[in-house]
Amino acid sequence: MNQDGNKPHLTIALAGNPNAGKTTLFNSLTGLNQKVANYPGVTVERKEGVWNIGDRSATLIDLPGLYSLDATSLDEEIARNVITGQVENVPKPDVIVSVVDATNLERNLYLSTQLLEYGVPVVIALTMIDVFEKRKHEIDIDKLSETLGVPVIAVNSKADRGKDELADTVVKIVGSAPKLPYELNGDSPDGDNSRIFARYGFISNAVQESVRHNDKIEHRVSERIDRILTHKVFGLAILVLILLTVFQAIFSWATLPMDLLESGFGALGDGVRTLLPEGILADLIVDGIIAGVGGVLVFLPQILLLFLFISILEDSGYMARAAFLLDKLMSRVGLHGKAFLPLMSSFACAIPGIMATRTIEDKRDRFATILIAPFMSCSARLPVYTLMIGAFFAGQTVLGFVSLGAILMLAMYALGISVALVVAYILKRTILKAPPPPFIMELPPYRMPSLRTVFQNMLTRAWLFVKRAGTVILAISIILWALMYFPRSSQPTVVTDQQTESANPESSQLRNSFAGKLGHTIEPVIRPLGFDWKIGVALIASFAAREVLVSTLSIIYNVGKDENEQSETLISAIRDAKDDNGNRVWTPLTALTLMVFFVLAMQCMSTIAIVRRETNSWGWTIFMVTYMTGLAYVAALITYQGGKMLGFE
Amino acid sequence: MFDLQFLIVALLIAGAATYAAWTFMRKSRSFSKKSDCADDCGCSSKSKTPKAAH
Numbered sequence: 001m002n003q004d005g006n007k008p009h010l011t012i013a014l015a016g017n018p019n020a021g022k023t024t025l026f027n028s029l030t031g032l033n034q035k036v037a038n039y040p041g042v043t044v045e046r047k048e049g050v051w052n053i054g055d056r057s058a059t060l061i062d063l064p065g066l067y068s069l070d071a072t073s074l075d076e077e078i079a080r081n082v083i084t085g086q087v088e089n090v091p092k093p094d095v096i097v098s099v100v101d102a103t104n105l106e107r108n109l110y111l112s113t114q115l116l117e118y119g120v121p122v123v124i125a126l127t128m129i130d131v132f133e134k135r136k137h138e139i140d141i142d143k144l145s146e147t148l149g150v151p152v153i154a155v156n157s158k159a160d161r162g163k164d165e166l167a168d169t170v171v172k173i174v175g176s177a178p179k180l181p182y183e184l185n186g187d188s189p190d191g192d193n194s195r196i197f198a199r200y201g202f203i204s205n206a207v208q209e210s211v212r213h214n215d216k217i218e219h220r221v222s223e224r225i226d227r228i229l230t231h232k233v234f235g236l237a238i239l240v241l242i243l244l245t246v247f248q249a250i251f252s253w254a255t256l257p258m259d260l261l262e263s264g265f266g267a268l269g270d271g272v273r274t275l276l277p278e279g280i281l282a283d284l285i286v287d288g289i290i291a292g293v294g295g296v297l298v299f300l301p302q303i304l305l306l307f308l309f310i311s312i313l314e315d316s317g318y319m320a321r322a323a324f325l326l327d328k329l330m331s332r333v334g335l336h337g338k339a340f341l342p343l344m345s346s347f348a349c350a351i352p353g354i355m356a357t358r359t360i361e362d363k364r365d366r367f368a369t370i371l372i373a374p375f376m377s378c379s380a381r382l383p384v385y386t387l388m389i390g391a392f393f394a395g396q397t398v399l400g401f402v403s404l405g406a407i408l409m410l411a412m413y414a415l416g417i418s419v420a421l422v423v424a425y426i427l428k429r430t431i432l433k434a435p436p437p438p439f440i441m442e443l444p445p446y447r448m449p450s451l452r453t454v455f456q457n458m459l460t461r462a463w464l465f466v467k468r469a470g471t472v473i474l475a476i477s478i479i480l481w482a483l484m485y486f487p488r489s490s491q492p493t494v495v496t497d498q499q500t501e502s503a504n505p506e507s508s509q510l511r512n513s514f515a516g517k518l519g520h521t522i523e524p525v526i527r528p529l530g531f532d533w534k535i536g537v538a539l540i541a542s543f544a545a546r547e548v549l550v551s552t553l554s555i556i557y558n559v560g561k562d563e564n565e566q567s568e569t570l571i572s573a574i575r576d577a578k579d580d581n582g583n584r585v586w587t588p589l590t591a592l593t594l595m596v597f598f599v600l601a602m603q604c605m606s607t608i609a610i611v612r613r614e615t616n617s618w619g620w621t622i623f624m625v626t627y628m629t630g631l632a633y634v635a636a637l638i639t640y641q642g643g644k645m646l647g648f649e
Numbered sequence: 650m651f652d653l654q655f656l657i658v659a660l661l662i663a664g665a666a667t668y669a670a671w672t673f674m675r676k677s678r679s680f681s682k683k684s685d686c687a688d689d690c691g692c693s694s695k696s697k698t699p700k701a702a703h
Contacts, residue, residue: 281654284661472672478665609676 010058011091012051012170013082015115016099017108018065021127021157025099026062028157029166046090053167061093067107069114083118094174096122097166102132102139102154105211109148109203116150116180121173124152125166130159136214144210149181222446229321230443232328239322243413246309247406250302251389257301262569265294284481287558292477295554295570296469296547299383303465304458306382310348311457315449319344324443326417333421334428334435336365343369343420346376347413348461350607354614364432368424370614371624374607375420377413377599379465380546384598385412387550388591391571408595416599419631472544477551480541483515484559510534510559529597529633530590530640532579543603587649593640601632 016022030049047062063082064075078087085092096115100108115122124145132139145152151169155162182202213219229235269286276282313319323340330339338360346353353373360366377385389405396404428434489512510516511533518540519533526536534556542549550570557573577585602608602625612621 277654279654280658284658471668475665475668475672478661479669482662605673605676 008056010053010056010094010170010174011061012058013061013063013093013096013120014099015063015066015079015083015096015111016127017067017101017104017111020065020099020101020104020108022062022065022099024157025097025125025127025155026060028160028163030060051167053171056171058170059091061090066111068111069118083115083120093120095170096120097170098122098124100124100126101128102126103128103135105207106200106203109206110199112148112150113182113199113203116148116178119177121176122150122178123166123169123173124148124150125162126152126154127156129154129161130156138212138214140210144206147181147206147209149179225446226321226443229318230324232325235321235325239325240410242313242318243410244402244406246306247409248403249309250305251386251394251403251405251409254301254305258298261294261298261300265290265298266569268294280485283485283559284478288477288481288485288555289474291554291558292481292551293469293474295551296383296473297466299386299547299550300462300465302382302386303379304462306379307348307458307461308454311454312449314457315447315453317444317446320443329421330424333425335368335421335424336360336362339365339369342373343376346373346378349378349380349464350374350376350604351610354607354610357614362434364428364434367615367620368427368432370611371427371620372420372424374602374604374624374628375416375423375600377416378546378604379461380604381412381598383547383550385409385595387553387570387574388595391574391586392588392591408592412595412599415596419600419635423627423631468545468547473548473551476541476544476548477555480515480537480548480552481555481559483518484510484513484537484555486513510556513559515556528641529636530587530593530644532585534577534585535590535594539597539603544605546598546603549598589640589643589648592643593636596639597632597636599632600628600635602628 014022014026026047026049029051049060049062051058051060061082063079066076066079069076069080069083081087082090083093083096096118098112098115100112112122112124126139126141141152141154151173153162153166153169155166157163182198229238269290272285272290273282276285310319313322323344327337327340331337339357342353342356342360344353345356350373353376354370357366357369357373360369385408389408393404393408398404398407489509511520515537516533519537522536522540523531523533526532526539531539534553537556538549538552541552553574554570557570557577574586579585608621608625611624612618615621
C-alpha cells in the first residue's frame with residue numbers, strides 16, 4: 001500500500017451497465033444516505049452517498065448507467081471525465097467499483113475492461129449472483145479474478161453477501177495501479193476497432209475459462225433460431241409472413257364479433273327510435289351518439305386482436321429479433337439504434353413513442369426520431385384502414401388464399417415505415433446532420449408468452465380505446481351532429497336546385513348545414529384527390545383524432561339519409577353514396593387514396609401537443625405538421641391521379 | 650320552439666362543447682413555453698439549469 005492507501009477520506013466511483021444492480025448496491029452501501037444533484041451545466045443526474053468502511057468514510061459516486069466509455073453520449077463523456085478527475089468539485093476516484101451483472105458477463109465486462117485502461121484501481125462487484133446460481137450456472141471467481149487481474153467479489157445486497165469483503169478489498173487496493181491483462185494496438189491502422197476486438201477477444205476467453213453454463217442445449221437451439229430469424233433475407237421474409245398472418249387473422253377472426261356489434265348498435269338505434277317520440281332528441285341519440293360512438297366501437301374486436309398478437313410477439317422474444325433486423329436498415333439511414341423502441345411504441349400510439357425518445361442522448365438523433373414517429377401506423381388508423389378495406393376489398397384473395405385486405409394492411413404499415421426511413425435519411429443528411437453512434441442490442445431469451453402479461457397488455461390498450469370512444473369521440477360526435485343538423489332547412493336552397501335535388505337522394509339539410517358549407521368550401525382543394533365535400537368534412541374533423549373520420553362518416557351518412565330510408569351499415573352507405581351527378585363518390589381507388597393520406601398525414605392533436613412539449617419549439621412542431629400534411633397530399637394526389645391514368649377506378 | 654327535447658339537446662351540445670374546450674385547454678398547456686427549459690433542448694424530466702451539489 002502506498003501513501004494513498006492511508007488517505008482518511010476516499011472517493012469511490014460506482015460504474016456499471018444499466019440494470020446491472022448498481023442502484024441496489026449503492027443504496028445498500030450508503031444506507032440510502034445520499035445526495036442527488038446534477039453535474040454542472042447538464043441534466044445528467046449526480047448521485048453521491050457516504051459509505052462507511054471501518055473507521056474511514058468514503059464518498060461513493062454513482063456514475064450514470066453505461067455500456068461503454070466511448071464518449072458517444074453525454075453520460076459516457078461525464079463518466080469518463082469523473083474517472084479522469086476533470087469534473088469541477090468532484091475529486092478523481094481512488095477506486096472504481098465496477099458493477100457487473102453475472103447473468104450478462106460478456107456485455108458487462110466490456111465496460112470493466114475499459115475502466116482498467118484508465119489506470120485507476122478497479123474491483124469488480126459481481127451482482128445478480130443469486131439469479132446466476134439459480135440457473136445452475138457455475139463460476140470460478142478466483143479464476144476470473146486471476147484472468148482479469150483485478151479482485152472480483154460476489155455480492156448480494158438483499159442477503160448482505162460480500163459487502164464486508166468488498167469494503168476490505170477497496171481499502172486494500174487504494175493506491176495500486178492495475179495492470180492491463182491484454183494488449184491494446186491503438187496505433188494499428190484499425191485504430192479504435194482493433195481495441196474493441198482486443199477487449200472482446202480477451203473477455204470471451206476470460207468468461208470461457210471461468211464460467212460453466214449448464215444451459216448449453218437451450219443456448220444452442222436459441223442461437224440456431226436466431227440465425228434464421230435475424231437473417232437479412234429469411235428473417236425479413238419470416239417477418240413479412242408473420243405480419244401477413246396477423247393481419248389475415250385480424251380480418252377473419254374479427255368479422256363475426258364486428259358484425260354482431262354492428263347489428264347491436266343498429267338494433268339499439270332502432271330501439272331508441274321506437275321508444276322516444278320523433279324529434280330532435282331521438283335524432284341526436286341515434287344519428288349523432290349511436291352512429292358516431294358505435295361507428296368507432298365496432299372496431300374493438302380488431303383492436304383487441306391486434307394487441308393480442310403484438311403482446312404475444314413481444315413476450316415471446318420475437319419482437320427483439322425483428323428490432324435487430326430493422327436496426328440494420330435504420331442505421332443505414334442514420335437513425336440511432338435507440339430509435340427502434342420509440343418507433344415500435346408508436347405502432348400503438350405516437351405519444352408514448354415520442355416520449356420514449358428521451359433515452360436518445362443526441363438532440364439531432366432525438367429530433368429525427370420524433371419527426372418520423374407519427375408515420376408508424378398507430379391503432380387509431382386501424383378503423384380507417386379496416387373501413388376502407390371492408391367496403392371495397394373484402395373477400396378478395398391473392399393466389400387464392402392470401403386475403404387482399406391483409407396485403408393492403410401490410411402495405412400501409414410498410415408505406416409508413418418506408419417513408420419514415422426516407423425522411424430520416426434526408427433529415428440526417430441535411431438539417432439534423434450527425435453521425436449515427438454505435439449501439440449494442442441485447443436479444444432476450446425465447447420463452448412461452450405469459451398469458452397474464454399478454455391479456456393485461458391487450459386489455460389495457462382496449463380500455464384506452466373504449467375510454468376514448470366514450471369521451472373525446474362522444475363529445476366530437478355530438479358537436480359534429482349539431483354542425484350537420486343546424487341550421488334547419490325544409491326547402492332546397494342556394495346550393496342545390498330542384499333538378500339536382502331530384503337526381504341526388506341525399507337530403508338538402510346536410511349540404512346546407514354548417515358542416516356542409518365548410519365541406520363545400522374546401523372541396524376544390526381535395527377534389528384532385530377524388531374526395532367530395534363529405535369526405536372533406538370528415539378529414540377536417542379527423543384532425544382532432546384519426547378515428548373521428550369513421551364516426552364523422554357514420555354521422556354524415558345517417559344525417560344525410562332520407563327519412564324513409566332503411567338503416568344500413570356504414571360500409572354499404574359508403575359503397576352506395578352518389579354525388580350530385582349520380583356518380584359513385586367512393587371507388588376502390590378513392591379508398592386506397594384515403595388510406596395513403598391517412599398513413600402520412602399528421603392528424604392528431606395530442607401528438608402535436610406532445611411534439612411541442614418534447615422539442616420545446618414551435619418551429620419544429622409547425623415544420624412537422626406542414627411537411628407531413630404536404631407529403632400526405634402529394635402522395636394521395638399521385639395515388640389517385642396515377643391510378644386513374646393506369647385505368648383504375 | 651323551446652320544448653323539453655330541444656332543451657336536453659342544447660344541454661348535451663353545450664356539455665360536449667365544454668368538454669372539448671376543456672380538453673383542448675388542457676392540451677394547449679403542453680403548447681405553452683416552459684420557463685425551465687432552454688430552447689430546443691426538450692423538456693424531458695429535468696431542467697437544463699445547472700444545480701450545485703448539496
